[in-house]
Amino acid sequence: MSSNYRLLVKNAKQVVLICNNGEKYLTKNGMQNLCVIENGSIVIGSDGLIKAVGPADTIKTQYSEASFDEVIDAAGMCVVPGLVDAHTHPVWAGDRVHEFAMKLAGATYMDVHRAGGGIHFTVEHTRAAPTSQLLVSLTNRLARMQRAGTTTVECKSGYGLELQTEIKMLEVIEAARRTLPINISSTYCGAHAVPKGKTAAEATEDVLKVQLPRLRQLMSAGTLRVDNIDVFCEKGVFDLGCTRSILQAGRDMGLNINFHGDELHPMNSAQLGAELGALAISHLEEVTDEGIAAMAAAKTAAVLLPTTAYILRLPQPRARDMLEAGVIVALGSDFNPNAYCCSMPMVMHLACVNMRMSMPEALAAATINAAYALGRSHTHGSLEVNKHGDLLVLNTSRWEHLIYQLGGHQELIRYVVIKGNIVYDNDKTMDF
Numbered sequence: 001m002s003s004n005y006r007l008l009v010k011n012a013k014q015v016v017l018i019c020n021n022g023e024k025y026l027t028k029n030g031m032q033n034l035c036v037i038e039n040g041s042i043v044i045g046s047d048g049l050i051k052a053v054g055p056a057d058t059i060k061t062q063y064s065e066a067s068f069d070e071v072i073d074a075a076g077m078c079v080v081p082g083l084v085d086a087h088t089h090p091v092w093a094g095d096r097v098h099e100f101a102m103k104l105a106g107a108t109y110m111d112v113h114r115a116g117g118g119i120h121f122t123v124e125h126t127r128a129a130p131t132s133q134l135l136v137s138l139t140n141r142l143a144r145m146q147r148a149g150t151t152t153v154e155c156k157s158g159y160g161l162e163l164q165t166e167i168k169m170l171e172v173i174e175a176a177r178r179t180l181p182i183n184i185s186s187t188y189c190g191a192h193a194v195p196k197g198k199t200a201a202e203a204t205e206d207v208l209k210v211q212l213p214r215l216r217q218l219m220s221a222g223t224l225r226v227d228n229i230d231v232f233c234e235k236g237v238f239d240l241g242c243t244r245s246i247l248q249a250g251r252d253m254g255l256n257i258n259f260h261g262d263e264l265h266p267m268n269s270a271q272l273g274a275e276l277g278a279l280a281i282s283h284l285e286e287v288t289d290e291g292i293a294a295m296a297a298a299k300t301a302a303v304l305l306p307t308t309a310y311i312l313r314l315p316q317p318r319a320r321d322m323l324e325a326g327v328i329v330a331l332g333s334d335f336n337p338n339a340y341c342c343s344m345p346m347v348m349h350l351a352c353v354n355m356r357m358s359m360p361e362a363l364a365a366a367t368i369n370a371a372y373a374l375g376r377s378h379t380h381g382s383l384e385v386n387k388h389g390d391l392l393v394l395n396t397s398r399w400e401h402l403i404y405q406l407g408g409h410q411e412l413i414r415y416v417v418i419k420g421n422i423v424y425d426n427d428k429t430m431d432f
Contacts, residue, residue: 004067006420007044009393011056012074015040016399018081018368018382025301025328025372031364036399042079044389048419053383070422072415078399080363081383082151082390082418083344084370086303087282087332089189090141091134091169092159094125096337109264109312109338110236119159119193122337126159126169134172141335141342142182147426148343148409149402151390151418152183152371152380154258154332156230158192161203163211166190167218174224181418183390185374187258188215189230191238191246204242208249216253227375228258228279233272235265240272247276256280256375258303262287264314274298280373282332284322285314292318296326301373304365305334306350307341319355330369331362345402345409352403359403389420 009015017035019026041059043052046069052059065071099107099117112118126134138155145153155176157169170188177184190211194203218224229250233243247257256279261269263283270291273281280301284291287302295302304317322329331351333341341347348362357365371381379388393415394402401412416424 003069004046005043005051005063005069006046006048007070007072007389007417007422008041008063008065008068009072009074009079009391010041010059012040012077012079012393013397014038014078014399015042015053015383016078016080016363017053017384018364020384022384023368024377025369026364027326027328028323031323031329031361032358034360034364040079042383042391044420048389048421050383050385050387050389052385072393074393076397077414078394078396079383080392080394080399080402081367081381082392082416083149083366084152084374084376084381085145085150085333085335085344086154086280086330086370086373087305087334088153089156089158089334089336090153091138091155091157091172092122092126092337093129093133093137094122094337095340096121099338103312118338120196122159123161123193123195127165131168131172134169135175138172138176139180142176142180144342145335146182146416147413147424148345149392149413149416150182150344151416152185152374152376154185154187154228154374156187156189158189158230161190161193161195162206163214166211167214170215170224170226177225181421181423183376183380183388183418185227185376186225187228187230188226188250188255191231191242193232194237200238200242204238204246207246212249212253219253227256229255230259232260233267233269234260234263235267240267240269243269244272244276247278251276258282258373262291270295274300279375280330283308283317285309285317287318289321292322292325292327295322299328301328301330301369303330303332303370303373304351304355305332305339306347306354307339308334310350310354311339316354319351319357323357323361328369328372329361329365330373331365332370343409346407348403349406359400362403363399389417391417393417
């Protein structure tokens with residue numbers, strides 16, 4: 001006979017709910033004052049959804065342990081929501097380790113780009129790679145992210161820059177979405193760069209007349225699920241006019257607007273995104289005060305990527321100015337061949353040190369706000385009743401250790417749980 005419930009996590013020293021009134025995002029003071037239950041338990045049903053969360057004594061009187069498939073005794077440990085990585089490029093072939101030396105020697109992002117490196121190097125290798133190879137490498141990368149605590153991840157295409165490879169990448173993301181436990185938000189990013197031999201206008205035409213119509217067909221047929229549309233709005237790549245036309249076309253197909261803006265030059269991308277009702281804009285290292293105000297008013301999330309600014313030695317995104325203006329600030333790893341980081345705990349640490357976010361702000365940005373940036377905050381990003389039972393059990397007495405211990409998450413994360421299923425058990429019993 002099957003039990004009524006999938007998982008009980010009991011007696012945790014801290015259960016960090018993040019929020020408990022169904023908030024879709026947090027801003028300003030809400031990010032500083034996270035909802036935490038001391039000595040708490042959490043109940044996940046057979047459908048993978050949270051049924052109860054509260055003081056351990058209350059849960060103990062209401063639920064019999066015999067009715068659970070599994071019980072985790074989290075005494076002395078902490079529970080936090082599964083982390084949400086709001087920006088990654090995880091489908092590609094051909095790493096760019098050789099470019100790291102160029103960057104360390106002072107080459108800028110655009111210097112590397114002009115030398116035939118950067119996105120174009122990856123495009124060549126990704127076009128040549130068979131689907132099976134791309135799926136294996138994606139699966140391995142997502143497993144690494146999951147072990148580091150990521151339970152929901154945004155995955156972009158964008159290393160094809162022509163129909164066949166862009167669809168190949170989206171099909172690989174779709175295969176992963178259907179077979180792996182990790183939650184995936186799929187993004188079409190066909191306008192990630194201007195292909196060699198084309199102008200930006202020609203590349204825009206290809207996206208609008210060739211790629212998007214094919215994508216619409218595959219989505220209508222149910223063979224592909226795509227959630228978001230992305231464009232690299234940047235000087236020398238796609239200008240505001242090209243960006244606007246592509247994003248509008250994607251929006252008309254029902255895709256959420258979630259794009260790269262104001263990274264290397266102030267392009268007024270933030271104002272454009274706010275005007276188009278963008279769900280999120282990423283990077284924003286060069287955003288203006290006007291752009292910040294527009295995003296705050298439009299409730300467009302800012303997906304900040306501390307790894308990119310760190311690796312490319314760019315000015316840090318102005319997280320404090322955005323937070324003070326009431327912008328919904330989220331975080332992403334920007335995992336890609338240029339910024340090879342699988343770990344949201346590392347991202348949160350960098351956000352605190354380099355962008356001057358507090359630890360509660362960073363955790364909110366990597367949970368509820370990152371979920372909002374992907375249109376998922378009604379189901380993910382906090383530990384509330386009827387949301388997905390996605391959580392981490394940390395082998396530590398205070399949740400802040402997840403951020404404080406730089407690179408220490410391998411030892412801290414005891415369990416990763418998705419929809420009430422333990423997908424990673426980091427049993428540290430070792431024989432010496």
